[in-house]
Amino acid sequence: MRKSLLAAAAAALLAAAPFAAQAQSEPFPNRQVKLVVPYAPGGATDIVARVLADRMRVTLGQPVVVENKTGAFGILAMEEILKGRPDGHTLMVGNVSTNAITPIIYKDKMKFDYETQITAVARLAVIPAFVGATTAGDFKPQSLKELIDYAKKNPGKVRYTSAGIGSYPHYDAAIFAKRAGFDSVHVPARTGAAGMVGDLTNGDVHWAFINVASVAGLVRAGTIKPLAVITDKRMPEFPDVPTMTELGFAGIGTFNWQGLFASAGTPADVQAKIAAAVNDALASDDVKAALARAMGTASPTASPAEAQAWLKSEIGIWRKFVAEADIKLE
Amino acid sequence: MDVLSNLALGFGVALTPMNLLFALIGCLVGTLIGVLPGIGPVATVAMLLPLTFQLEPVSGLIMLAGIFYGAQYGGSTTAILVNLPGESSSVVTCLDGHQMARKGRAGSALAIAALGSFFAGTVATALIALAAPPLAKLGQSFGAPEYFALMLFGLIAAVALASGSIAKAIAMIFLGLLFGLVGTDANTGSQRYTFGIPALSDGIGFVPLAIGLFGISEIIANLARGEESRSVLDRKIDKLWPNEEEFRRSRPAVLRGTAIGSVLGVLPGGGAILSSFASYMVEKKLSKTPEEFGRGAVEGVAGPEAANNAGAQTSFIPTLTLGIPGNAVMALMIGAMTIHGIQPGPLVMKEKPDLFWGLVVSMWIGNLMLLVINLPLIGMWVKLLRVPYRYLYLAVLVFCGIGVYAVGNSGFDVLLAALFGVVGFIFIRLRCEAAPLLLGFILGPMMEENLRRAMLIGGGDPMIFVNRPISFGLLIATGLLIAVLLLPAARKGRDQAFQEEA
CATH class of the missing domain: 3.40.190.150 (Bordetella uptake gene, domain 1)
Known part of the structure; x- marks a missing residue:
């Protein structure tokens, strides 16, 4: 029984071999x-x-x-x-x-x-990104400058979120804070953009670099306040939101x-x-x-x-x- | 009045032949993947996502939603028949559902699960229609400290999941917590207990763990029993329909399960998972015969099944009203909306009332369809149990293997499931129960994450747990629970104390 199974398997392999070789010599794409x-x-x-x-x-x-x-x-x-x-x-x-x-x-x-x-x-x-801020609770900053001033006055009290340690929104925020000269606490979200949106909405964190696709609806509803866009020119969908370059932070923010x-x-x-x-x-x-x-x-x-x-x-x-x-x- | 005109709009959208058809397709696909272990709604919805690009947005969403809640119905089937949980919510159904099946009451368990789910689905859908925005607010009041306190409460209450020794249950919870630690630390990116194996860097998967500990270990245990008693059934199959006593005992359990699931489902990230566990614990504590739990108590099926379906429905609330997805399927739904040019957020209800109300009404219609699909299937499922075990177990193993592989396209996961199957068999022999382990495994990482987040948010001050009223309340409840468990004098009055608290 065992032998015959082995023999059958070997025969199957032998039979398949020419096809495999043929498949490989055929031009791309020859399969899924x-x-x-x-x-x-x-x-x-x-x-x-x-x-x-x-x-x-x-x-x-x-x-x-x-x-x-x-x-x-x-x-x-x-x-x-x-x-x-x-x-x-x-x-x-x-x-x-x-x-x-x-x-x-x-x-x-x-x-x-x-x-x-x-x-x-x-x-x-x-996909472009915003610098977005929460509007929940008593967080008042309405512009990037106000965010920077507020953070400087309240060291250790302003928090930002990212898609995780070493993710691009983490680097963007860390570099922005460094160049603008303020300290901010990193609270990484575990579930990517979805987690970032949730934390910004309930005010657990105050600001973040977040891609436009994830928050466009919340920005229009006023749940998240866009402070800046990272595009070279203002986005036609959001003409009132200034660019990072306009605000003096050219080169910060990742597409x-x-x-x-x-x-x-x-x-x-x-x-x-x-x-x-x-x-x-x-x-x-x-x-x-x-x-x-x-x-x-x-x-x-x-x-x-x-x-x-x-x-x-x-x-x-x-x-x-x-x-x-x-x-x-x- | 507003609600009536909105519902009328919803029925107008949901009852078009096209949308009825897509609701039916979604429910059928959902039932199928729910029955197959491992292959879950996330993978299925992802695969079918491109198909919806060509559809009207509302038809696409109706189909995807149907897959999601349809899987909740289907998931209980394998849990009851062969002790195989495909989803985290059906772990609880295994506990008493499979025991009922062994006693020849598989048909009854399946019917109770389907009827309970339908009732819960109806109530939860009505809740979405009537009170979605305030419920969404409630969900939003849960930040990291509140989640931590809730999970701590859940973990302590997990002791109630075990039907045997409390000491063993606690040991299993800790073991689950340890398994949950494996992977990449979210806050620093460092590797924990991964032994340099890249496949472990995202942690141990839930599916290989659950399928190994429940499904595969059950097969090993059955095979170890010897030729003559090697069957799923201890007794011959009784009639399919639940008897009067089972109906009577199920009714309050379904009501409570629906309430628990509706509330917990609203909490994004983890709420819905907790609901079936929470319902089970409540039923056991309220029962006059808690010793029956784990040995085929019908309330242990009715309550959790209602809770998980209610939770599945209300988890749409944060997605639809706030644009915040609470789980992976909801994230995909949001993705589908985005591709159709709908920007998820609070404005969807106002700007796209046809979409919102059409979807809500279709969920109720879908639940009705699922009931109609599932009840006649019960006879067929139960017949499956008569297949000689030497064929049945092979088929189950093959489906387990395919299912586990399909989740992450990972051969390593299949090995892991096999390993946990052996571990689970050892647990069975040691009379250690796997359910508390799984709850520890699910809650552990979420607890850790929320504890650390809460500490970051509170600036390192643990007072944040006390200063927030919801979290403080939950901590007090947890303290009471520990006191009740620890004080030997209180042991006698334990059930009573729980009743007062609930």
């Missing part, structure tokens, strides 16, 4: 393409990946599925795309935290060399970008094919409209080479930020 997302479903990065996957499926003519692989600041998702042959069928949709900050601050947790083994194939979208990443071993022609499919999706009216409603903007790169150059420059910028903020990590 997987987009690994380093966050739980529902966040900005997850939604961007799902909007994109829905469209890329049509362009590539193969199923495109999103797989959420959370944990270890995005490192687990990176390990996923480094597994197996680098043939472009397993890609990662990451954001500024996982793919520009993690490689700097959690380098020692990686069993691989991020800068030589992972490459950016395309930039996808950018949450999403990018598509692959194993660096992926052949150049496959990368080009993926980038073309991405750009086709980003140019489609459906995707543009979906992103616009979520207050984001499609932000394509012309080629994988351009995307990689952009990633390198982002990491360079973040190296300086990380050094300046000097946040203690254990």
